[in-house]
Every structure is written in structure tokens, then in C-alpha cells.
Amino acid sequence: MDVLPILLDWLPYLLSGIASTLGLVLAALGLGILLGLPMALGQVYGGRPIRWAVGIYVWFFRGLPILVLLFLFWFGIFPAIGLGHYSAFVVGAVVLGLRGAAYQSQIFRGAIQSVGEGQMIAARSLGMSRFTAIHSVILPQAMRIALPGWSNEYPNILTDSAVCYAIGVVELLTITARIVTQTHITIPIYLATAGIFIILNYGGLKLLHRLEARVAIPGFGTGAM
Amino acid sequence: MDQTVFLFDILLPALLQGLIVTLQLIVCSAPFGFALGIAVAVGRQYGHPVISWFCKTFVFLIKGTPLLLLLFILYFGLPSIGITFTAFTASVLGFILCNGAYNAEYIRGALISIKDGQMVAARSLGMTRWQAIKNVILPQALRRAIPGLSNEFIYLIKYSSLAYMLTVVELAGAGKQVATKYFLYTESFAAVGIVYLVLVSVTTIAVNILEKKVAIPGTVRATPAAQL
Numbered sequence: 001m002d003v004l005p006i007l008l009d010w011l012p013y014l015l016s017g018i019a020s021t022l023g024l025v026l027a028a029l030g031l032g033i034l035l036g037l038p039m040a041l042g043q044v045y046g047g048r049p050i051r052w053a054v055g056i057y058v059w060f061f062r063g064l065p066i067l068v069l070l071f072l073f074w075f076g077i078f079p080a081i082g083l084g085h086y087s088a089f090v091v092g093a094v095v096l097g098l099r100g101a102a103y104q105s106q107i108f109r110g111a112i113q114s115v116g117e118g119q120m121i122a123a124r125s126l127g128m129s130r131f132t133a134i135h136s137v138i139l140p141q142a143m144r145i146a147l148p149g150w151s152n153e154y155p156n157i158l159t160d161s162a163v164c165y166a167i168g169v170v171e172l173l174t175i176t177a178r179i180v181t182q183t184h185i186t187i188p189i190y191l192a193t194a195g196i197f198i199i200l201n202y203g204g205l206k207l208l209h210r211l212e213a214r215v216a217i218p219g220f221g222t223g224a225m
Numbered sequence: 226m227d228q229t230v231f232l233f234d235i236l237l238p239a240l241l242q243g244l245i246v247t248l249q250l251i252v253c254s255a256p257f258g259f260a261l262g263i264a265v266a267v268g269r270q271y272g273h274p275v276i277s278w279f280c281k282t283f284v285f286l287i288k289g290t291p292l293l294l295l296l297f298i299l300y301f302g303l304p305s306i307g308i309t310f311t312a313f314t315a316s317v318l319g320f321i322l323c324n325g326a327y328n329a330e331y332i333r334g335a336l337i338s339i340k341d342g343q344m345v346a347a348r349s350l351g352m353t354r355w356q357a358i359k360n361v362i363l364p365q366a367l368r369r370a371i372p373g374l375s376n377e378f379i380y381l382i383k384y385s386s387l388a389y390m391l392t393v394v395e396l397a398g399a400g401k402q403v404a405t406k407y408f409l410y411t412e413s414f415a416a417v418g419i420v421y422l423v424l425v426s427v428t429t430i431a432v433n434i435l436e437k438k439v440a441i442p443g444t445v446r447a448t449p450a451a452q453l
Binding site: 059064067075155190 | 302401417
């Protein structure tokens with residue numbers, strides 16, 4: 001069976017699917033940092049109500065399957081709060097991001113807590129405010145410690161992004177299903193898509209590992225952390 | 226429609242039906258996923274280089290591919306070469322492969338953490354390699370792998386919902402059907418979510434108890450409690 005010419009015919013379509021999938025992943029990773037880092041700081045340095053609220057948030061978003069979260073937000077919450085006009089792509093990105101924030105906050109929290117408490121005391125004793133100490137002493141170290149764990153979120157979000165198929169986001173898997181319906185060629189097309197996901201997956205990880213090496217401070221931390 | 230009538234006469238019975246299917250999916254997948262994980266980890270760590278390569282490639286491929294795509298291949302793809310599964314079987318097979326691959330990574334990590342000297346000592350006592358693995362290495366390694374394995378088990382509970390994409394009406398699917406029929410989306414999916422939260426939370430507690438129960442004092446280092 002000549003699959004390659006068929007794939008080449010559909011190439012622009014496939015590429016748009018890849019772009020959409022990567023868009024979902026990048027939006028989710030970005031939202032994950034934007035929300036996850038403040039949540040982690042809140043959980044470490046905040047008062048009891050903040051810690052409690054973040055705990056509930058994390059418990060909720062890590063306890064629900066991604067499919068149920070997507071259904072809940074796409075069919076339920078978004079229309080209910082008057083945002084029903086947003087596209088499936090936006091809802092998918094937001095849900096992946098909110099969920100990513102729950103996971104990433106725990107990675108950041110672990111990293112912040114692994115920076116010794118003495119550092120905060122030392123920074124304060126030098127006259128830094130709490131905010132300056134967190135910003136200039138704790139976080140530069142914690143973010144580097146968090147990076148390897150954070151990198152591992154990328155493949156998780158990438159594979160989860162395929163579930164956005166269920167609410168009709170036109171990402172790589174949706175495109176694949178459409179090509180299969182049109183051409184009636186199943187396994188070779190599915191395997192080609194699997195290949196694309198695998199390349200995106202390990203290619204992305206490689207880039208992230210390069211980033212880790214780039215921001216590493218010689219003598220601080222190890223690759224194993 | 227009256228909310229209580231909807232909740233108790235329509236939603237809850239439907240979710241109960243779905244929950245039973247979800248539990249069936251999990252019960253059919255978890256033991257085989259566990260066994261596959263052990264086999265792949267041991268094969269990769271102690272097997273012949275060819276077997277080791279196969280185990281490594283298997284984990285690489287499964288971890289790189291979205292589970293939903295794997296399920297599509299099993300259910301929509303394989304019939305084209307004459308292999309047909311029911312939606313339930315295809316789901317279970319997909320879950321076993323996925324669960325097995327991730328379990329293998331945790332078990333392999335635990336195998337590596339057992340010091341080489343243990344194998345040397347076991348061999349010097351006259352055990353075969355296989356006996357040493359089975360009786361000395363694995364009993365220690367599996368205990369160390371419990372936190373990772375339980376995380377994977379909790380993932381299994383959650384991704385069992387993807388069976389609905391192959392038309393298996395499990396918990397998420399049952400909620401979807403009720404939601405679509407009565408146009409009560411938020412309520413239905415919130416209820417589904419609560420059931421998953423209960424499942425996951427109960428499992429987390431059960432796993433923590435299990436970990437303490439099987440611990441051998443002094444041999445297993447303190448491991449962080451299992452998280453969601």
C-alpha cells in the first residue's frame with residue numbers, strides 16, 4: 001500500500017494538526033507556570049487559608065480524569081459562566097493549563113522546600129525583605145532544581161492533549177481520525193501519527209534537557225536532582 | 226425537573242452502572258499491567274541484550290504515544306488486518322500495555338536501587354540468577370516501587386475513562402449520556418468528578434496502609450507517601 005504519497009497529500013493538514021497540538025501544549029505549560037508558581041509560593045509561605053485553598057485545588061485537578069475535566073468545562077462550566085462562545089481549542093488549553101498548574105505547583109513546591117531554610121534566615125538577616133529573599137535568593141535556586149521535574153510535565157501534557165479530541169479540538173489526533181475516515185487506511189496512518197507524537201515527545205524533551213544544561217550553575221545541584 | 230428526582234432516580238443509578246464498568250476495566254487491567262511491568266523491568270535489567278532492547282523499545286514507544294491513539298489503533302486499526310476486539314477488550318489491552326510500560330520504569334528504578342552485592346551474595350550461596358532475582362532482588366525492589374506503582378494505579382483509574390472514546394459506557398460515559406439527555410452538563414459531570422475523587426482518595430489511603438503493612442522494619446528506607 002502506498003501510504004507515503006497519501007501522507008504527503010495530507011501533509012499541510014497534518015502540519016496544521018501538529019501546530020494545534022503544540023499550541024495546546026505551550027499554552028498549557030505557560031498557564032501552568034503562571035498559576036503553578038504562585039500556588040507553590042502560597043503553599044510554602046502562605047497562611048493557613050491559602051495553603052488549604054491550594055491543597056483543595058490540587059486535590060481536585062489531580063483527582064479528576066482529563067476527559068471528565070474537559071467535558072465539565074466544555075459542556076458545563078464555560079457555557080454556564082457565559083463563556084460558551086469560546087472555541088474548543090481555548091477550552092482545551094485552559095483545562096490542560098489549570099490541570100498542569102496543579103501538577104506543576106507540586107514540583108515547584110518541592111523545589112522551594114528543598115532550598116534550605118537557613119537561606120531565608122540568612123537573607124533576612126542581611127536586611128532583605130521577605131519578598132526580595134524569595135525573589136533573589138530562593139527562586140533562582142528553586143527554579144533550577146525544579147527544571148528536571150518540570151521537563152517531565154511536557155510529555156504528560158503532550159499525550160494528554162490528544163484527549164482534547166473528545167471535545168472536538170482540531171489537533172493531531174482529530175486530523176488523523178479524519179484522514180483515516182477519508183482514506184480508509186487505518187494502521188499505517190495511525191502509526192505515522194504515533195511516530196509524529198514520539199518525535200515531538202522526545203525532541204521536546206531533548207530541547208528541555210539542553211535548557212537545563214544551559215541554565216545550570218557549575219557546582220550547584222546535579223543533573224540527578 | 227425536580228433536582229432531587231434527577232439526582233436520585235436518574236443520575237445516581239446511571240453512574241452506579243458506569244462505576245461497575247469502570248471497576249471491571251480496572252480489575253481486568255491492573256493485575257496484568259503489574260505482571261507486564263515486572264516482566265519488562267526484569268527483562269530490561271537482567272535479560273539477554275536482545276530481550277533487553279525489546280523491553281526498552283516497548284517502554285519508549287508506549288511512553289511516547291498518547292494512550293488514546295493506542296486505543297484507536299487497537300480498536301479501529303487492528304480490524305483492518307483481521308484482528309477484531311470488543312471495545313471493552315481493546316480498552317483493557319490498551320490499559321495493560323500503558324500501565325505495564327510505566328510500571329516497568331518504576332520497577333526498573335527499584336531494581337537498580339538494590340545493591341549489586343545482593344546478587345553476588347545470592348549467587349555465591351548457590352542460587353541461580355533467576356532464583357536470586359525472584360527470591361532476593363524482587364521482594365525488596367517491589368516494596369521500594371510501591372509509591373510509584375500506586376501512582377500508576379491511580380493514573381489507571383483516571384485514564385480508564387478513555388474507554389468511553391471506544392464506546393464503552395463507563396463512569397464518564399454514563400455521566401455524558403445523562404448530561405446529553407437532560408441538558409444538565411455541569412451537574413452530571415460534577416457528580417462524575419466526585420465519584421472519581423472518592424475512588425482516587427480512597428485508593429491513596431489504601432495504598433499508604435498497604436505500604437506500611439508490607440514494610441519490613443529496617444530494610445525499606447522511608448519513602449514519601451503516595452500522592453495522587
